[in-house]
Amino acid sequence: MKLHDFRALSKALSEIENSGPQSLQILKDCYAAKKGAPILGVTGLPGAGKSTLVDHLIQHLRGAGKTVGVIAIDPSSPFTGGALLGDRVRMQRHASDEGVFIRSLGSRGSHGGLSRATRDLTVCLDAYGFDEIIIETVGVGQTELDIMGLATTTVVVLVPESGDAVQTIKAGLTEIADIFVVNKADRQGADGLQKMLQAMVDMDNSRSQALTVTIPVLLTQANQGIGVQELWRAVLNHRKALQKDSQHEKRQQTFRCAQFLELCGEAIRQQVESKLLSNKKWKDLVDQVASGKTNPYEALEKVLKYFQNVAGDGIDNAGLL
Numbered sequence: 001m002k003l004h005d006f007r008a009l010s011k012a013l014s015e016i017e018n019s020g021p022q023s024l025q026i027l028k029d030c031y032a033a034k035k036g037a038p039i040l041g042v043t044g045l046p047g048a049g050k051s052t053l054v055d056h057l058i059q060h061l062r063g064a065g066k067t068v069g070v071i072a073i074d075p076s077s078p079f080t081g082g083a084l085l086g087d088r089v090r091m092q093r094h095a096s097d098e099g100v101f102i103r104s105l106g107s108r109g110s111h112g113g114l115s116r117a118t119r120d121l122t123v124c125l126d127a128y129g130f131d132e133i134i135i136e137t138v139g140v141g142q143t144e145l146d147i148m149g150l151a152t153t154t155v156v157v158l159v160p161e162s163g164d165a166v167q168t169i170k171a172g173l174t175e176i177a178d179i180f181v182v183n184k185a186d187r188q189g190a191d192g193l194q195k196m197l198q199a200m201v202d203m204d205n206s207r208s209q210a211l212t213v214t215i216p217v218l219l220t221q222a223n224q225g226i227g228v229q230e231l232w233r234a235v236l237n238h239r240k241a242l243q244k245d246s247q248h249e250k251r252q253q254t255f256r257c258a259q260f261l262e263l264c265g266e267a268i269r270q271q272v273e274s275k276l277l278s279n280k281k282w283k284d285l286v287d288q289v290a291s292g293k294t295n296p297y298e299a300l301e302k303v304l305k306y307f308q309n310v311a312g313d314g315i316d317n318a319g320l321l
């Protein structure tokens with residue numbers, strides 16, 4: 001794929017999203033062409049100002065001559081485009097810029113789950129050659145943890161109104177965030193929330209010596225572009241700190257391994273499902289489970305035996321190693 005060929009890129013991304021016949025080959029090629037661009041995750045509650053912030057970050061990066069690929073995810077949206085229209089509109093001024101590519105991702109059309117789709121699309125953007133990759137995602141919770149395992153740096157965007165939510169999800173927040181942003185600093189309560197988050201960060205620091213870098217708590221006013229440069233500086237600081245963090249590579253390895261096992265699980269499940277649909281004996285087995293004649297573990301044992309017979313001891317012979 002050559003740079004500036006956004007049509008080819010879009011086509012490739014759609015093929016991956018729909019698990020089309022070319023998707024495996026495209027992904028293999030993308031991994032082979034991976035360049036290792038840093039990934040910035042921007043997460044936070046709906047309407048916190050993430051897209052506005054990303055829009056200004058794009059502007060900042062373009063000013064520095066960097067190309068940017070963006071994935072905007074809304075796990076709650078069943079349709080790509082619908083609820084995400086806001087994201088597109090918010091970043092519209094970059095639509096005709098050849099150095100910026102923005103792709104929306106809803107929960108529909110992502111075979112194998114949203115976190116896998118995000119990961120695959122990210123690898124594709126990286127192979128394409130963007131200098132910077134940004135992922136915007138709604139919410140602050142477990143799904144975001146999955147998605148954010150991907151990000152080099154994760155920014156959690158909060159607003160003065162999210163004070164109560166912060167109280168409830170307290171413990172998880174410092175695990176996700178590398179940087180806190182209190183956006184809409186023009187509104188009442190911004191200072192209070194900043195202090196509350198700062199106290200949370202300080203407490204975590206005193207509890208754990210393992211933390212190598214303190215989480216900054218920044219105030220921004222995204223709609224005015226205020227605080228964006230400081231935010232970018234904090235992102236770069238975090239990247240620098242990661243290079244010195246001896247645990248970083250180990251975490252990456254764990255993440256890659258988990259991804260691979262997840263892929264294997266998904267592929268085997270697909271194999272079983274297609275057999276269940278196409279083969280009478282397999283279908284009978286499911287019927288027996290459904291009627292309660294066979295319990296799921298007995299059935300599972302049969303399935304495992306089947307795979308053992310297929311693979312046998314021939315793993316080495318199959319050219320796996």
Ligand SMILES: Nc1nc2c(ncn2[C@@H]2O[C@H](COP(=O)(O)OP(=O)(O)OP(=O)(O)O)[C@@H](O)[C@H]2O)c(=O)[nH]1
Nearest residue numbers: 045046047048049050051052138184185221222223
């Ligand atoms: N007052 C104020 N409004 C802001 C600020 N930043 C963004 N907004 C407004 O907040 C609204 C939501 O902004 P978005 O950038 O779409 O927020 P988002 O987090 O991307 O929203 P979703 O993607 O729908 O979750 C828009 O109307 C923005 O203009 C700010 O600093 N102050």
Ligand SMILES: [Mg+2]
Nearest residue numbers: 050051086087
């Ligand atoms: Mg948005």
